Amino acid sequence: MVVASSNPHNKEMQIRRRISNIFNKREEDFPSLKEYNDYLEEVEDMIFKLIEGIDVQAIEEKITNYQQENAEQIMINQARKAEDLAAAMAASKGLPVQADTDGSSQAGFVAGAQGQYAPTVAGGQPRPTGMAPQPVPLAGGLDMHGYALDDEEMMRLQAERGGRAGGWSIELSKKRALEEAFASIWI
Template sequence: MVVSAANAFAKEMSIRKRIAGIYNKREDDFSSLREYNDYLEEVEDMIINLVEGINVPAIEARISEYQRENAEQIMNAQARKSCGSQAGTSNVPQGQYAPAVAGGIAQPRPMGIPNPLGSGHDMMGLEYEDEETRRIRAEKAARAGGWSFEISKKRALEEAFASIWV
């Protein structure tokens, strides 16, 4: 059962990826939000039908027709997507400082007062918590959610004794 669920998930993801590469209009391509939502609903219905194997030949014919009619728009969207993904890449290895470049001039690295190690704050300026503080916070959160140790203990005992008589 787990293998078939994983296969079904992989199948759905590959179908979604394929359809997203073809049906890639954005909200600003439509004159109203209603038209855009109808478009998204139509695409989602096609994906579900392909995943479930419902009316596949007709859907594949619609996809082929859409690709022929909108070939230029599909290529533009794919080019826009590839340019957008390349904009975030750089030649600097991940985790190292890369100066920002604006107008061909490297911007200076921002200077600030660094927090010394052991100051009780992390890199985001949030305070470290010791083990006792974390434990207390977790207990308070559990009580706020209606959980208590007594209820859990009572339920475990009831379930244990109920199983004896079965």
């Protein structure tokens, strides 16, 4: 089936999309990198010939035969692609990512529900299912330094220390407020 289009770019994109949905094997489907590269080269040759209109009938027969012989593998790879896309969409929205049914890992880091990052297990090992592990709060309502979270004085002290660590001081704030107040009087 040759796609007819007035725009050559659209024609190429339609052919590439069609062929990539059929010839959708991944590197892990091959025993060696050389065999995978040979497969990719063969696919690109077919795409080029279809775009240029070279030996179209033979290429279409080859595609049909491949579809019939590898129908199950094509569907499995399309499902894997859809799962990867769904996982990428969920990760981009900060939603928890579900594990693949085969236990493979595709991502390096996955964004959790509250913006934390949970590393996934690489190298074909299974990754945890469900939500990424969340930090466990410390006992007694204490922060990471052991200060009580509900103590107002401690919260003020922490805010002041944080400000000083960033170069801010209460004196600087008072001086700026006075300068701005006096500057507005003379205008």
